[in-house]
């Protein structure tokens with residue numbers, strides 16, 4: 001795991017047992033074949049799609065391979081509920097998962113959509129939440145876990161900058177309703193439950209308009 005932000009170390013969250021799953025090594029060229037099953041939604045370049053008012057398909061290009069594989073396992077196990085994605089996750093054994101994760105991890109990260117028409121006040125609030133947090137609501141800044149530029153920290157903390165706004169919004173709401181409860185120690189659930197729908201929207205559109213990538 002790469003170096004984590006100091007704030008996390010101070011919280012004592014540095015040791016993270018949840019990732020200690022033995023997984024086969026991935027082969028990106030085999031993974032490219034597997035990805036034929038995925039391109040209809042996640043697109044050939046891994047950019048996914050932001051769908052206004054509908055279900056957005058996350059960008060996968062450049063995603064940390066271990067984080068990717070964990071999500072497939074969690075969707076198969078049902079700690080992350082997605083009726084759309086579940087049938088595809090269930091087609092992947094551990095080897096295919098590792099291969100397709102390796103393939104997507106080496107694609108060039110793509111830009112997030114959905115922040116283009118946001119008004120300045122909304123973007124300002126989103127930036128505040130992402131970079132400073134809001135202590136009056138006990139909301140920690142996103143970057144204290146998601147790393148510099150919110151572009152990720154190791155395999156446990158995914159990059160969220162440059163992800164689609166509709167997808168970020170849907171995930172925060174899934175944590176609020178309990179449809180997604182695969183996060184270690186309820187780290188995301190406890191934050192999402194403190195966020196209003198307006199704050200969720202604000203941080204989603206701001207993050208979507210930031211430089212994508214994974215630290």
Ligand code: HEC
Nearest residue numbers: 037038040041055056057058068071081082084085088100
């Ligand atoms: C019919 C559309 C569709 C297809 C085809 C599809 N996916 Fe997905 N995928 C989704 C949706 C929608 C989500 C978001 C799920 C949610 O809301 O939790 C998702 C989420 C994911 C995630 C989690 C990403 C993250 O940021 O946490 C991974 C990894 C993933 N898909 C990989 C794949 C792979 C690999 C394939 C092919 C084997 C595939 N998907 C095929 C729609 C699709």
Ligand code: HEC
Nearest residue numbers: 129140141142145156158160168171182183184187188203
């Ligand atoms: C205390 C640490 C922590 C903080 C602070 C935090 N997150 Fe997270 N976040 C996580 C962890 C851990 C995961 C990975 C969960 C998993 O394993 O599936 C995650 C995952 C996510 C995901 C899903 C990414 C994906 O593609 O699967 C989104 C979206 C997200 N966080 C948004 C935010 C936003 C927005 C904020 C700030 C308002 C924030 N997070 C603050 C720890 C944190």
